[in-house]
Amino acid sequence: MTLASKISSAEINKQLTDQYVDKYFEVALVNSPGAEYTPAVTNDTTFMASEVALGTAGYARKVITYVSGDKAAYADKGMALARKAVIFEHNLSATTLAFSHIVILRGNGNILSFSTPTTTPTGAVNGTYNNLPTSTLDGGVGARVNLTISGSTFTVTPAYAGYAYSTADLLTIQEADLVAAGAISTGGGVLVVPVNQVTTGGSIYSVSKPNSTVNLTDGNQAVIYIDIKHYGFYN
Amino acid sequence: MIEPEVINSTFLNLGDVAFVQESLDMLLLSVSLGGINGTGIVEPWPKEEGQNIKQNDTTVTCYVSGMVVGIGSLYQPTASGTIPIQYNNILLTNSPTIVDPDIFS
Numbered sequence: 001m002t003l004a005s006k007i008s009s010a011e012i013n014k015q016l017t018d019q020y021v022d023k024y025f026e027v028a029l030v031n032s033p034g035a036e037y038t039p040a041v042t043n044d045t046t047f048m049a050s051e052v053a054l055g056t057a058g059y060a061r062k063v064i065t066y067v068s069g070d071k072a073a074y075a076d077k078g079m080a081l082a083r084k085a086v087i088f089e090h091n092l093s094a095t096t097l098a099f100s101h102i103v104i105l106r107g108n109g110n111i112l113s114f115s116t117p118t119t120t121p122t123g124a125v126n127g128t129y130n131n132l133p134t135s136t137l138d139g140g141v142g143a144r145v146n147l148t149i150s151g152s153t154f155t156v157t158p159a160y161a162g163y164a165y166s167t168a169d170l171l172t173i174q175e176a177d178l179v180a181a182g183a184i185s186t187g188g189g190v191l192v193v194p195v196n197q198v199t200t201g202g203s204i205y206s207v208s209k210p211n212s213t214v215n216l217t218d219g220n221q222a223v224i225y226i227d228i229k230h231y232g233f234y235n
Numbered sequence: 236m237i238e239p240e241v242i243n244s245t246f247l248n249l250g251d252v253a254f255v256q257e258s259l260d261m262l263l264l265s266v267s268l269g270g271i272n273g274t275g276i277v278e279p280w281p282k283e284e285g286q287n288i289k290q291n292d293t294t295v296t297c298y299v300s301g302m303v304v305g306i307g308s309l310y311q312p313t314a315s316g317t318i319p320i321q322y323n324n325i326l327l328t329n330s331p332t333i334v335d336p337d338i339f340s
Contacts, residue, residue: 064316087311208299223301226316227297231293
């Protein structure tokens with residue numbers, strides 16, 4: 001006679017910690033109506049080739065991450081993670097944002113840290129300036145940063161990790177954004193900072209298929225909720 | 236019956252080949268197939284014909300839900316995707332415009 005073993009709460013807690021805490025995930029939209037995703041059968045790369053093109057009606061992947069506090073207490077033979085949510089918003093253009101599948105992927109190229117800035121603005125005002133937008137010519141998408149200025153020391157940390165970045169990519173905080181934040185005056189210049197460390201991964205975690213193709217128009221928003229739980233079944 | 240032969244042999248005499256016939260009673264108690272898909276996992280032997288034990292000890296579940304709403308119908312989650320506690324796990328504002336309440340139904 002064979003019985004399923006009882007999985008300890010400590011083990012499930014460890015699995016959640018190892019697999020999720022401080023880990024990044026990306027939520028992507030794929031538009032391939034009629035396609036069925038079958039694990040170990042469907043070619044993941046081919047499937048993701050149907051991802052909505054970056055910039056289509058404002059589309060970009062969304063990045064989420066878990067922290068230790070997102071782990072719920074052991075209950076009902078398992079442990080759940082806090083619900084996460086992402087919002088895809090149509091940008092009011094004439095183009096429809098259509099998608100047939102929602103894909104969660106392990107993060108890849110999410111910024112973990114920055115090096116010392118290589119270019120700094122003049123006339124900077126000491127303080128902390130949060131959630132500043134960035135731009136880059138190196139291909140990454142969406143990163144936002146927190147900037148702390150103390151004398152001649154400029155410290156940049158990720159506020160939103162973005163995706164598809166690589167180590168040594170150069171990110172620029174534009175002068176207009178620094179001025180708007182109150183960090184400098186007009187004419188102070190830009191801040192350029194290299195990426196120091198990024199995540200590696202990119203494999204598909206899960207695929208969900210709405211009942212029919214979702215079409216976002218007229219500034220409508222699609223909110224996606226994500227609930228993950230690990231169970232340890234036993235009789 | 237075709238007798239065995241060795242091609243291009245220079246040292247084997249066909250007269251040295253012996254044939255032995257025995258009856259073998261074999262009781263099959265268990266089978267090791269080298270694991271499922273090479274994982275090393277061997278499934279328990281079914282108790283009855285047609286019964287396969289497929290229960291797993293641990294399972295990962297991921298539930299995804301979603302809706303489509305109009306402009307201004309949602310609060311924003313944090314940069315990490317966390318829903319602020321005051322929103323009770325739902326980002327809908329007090330007077331949302333619901334376009335599609337459940338994209339999975």
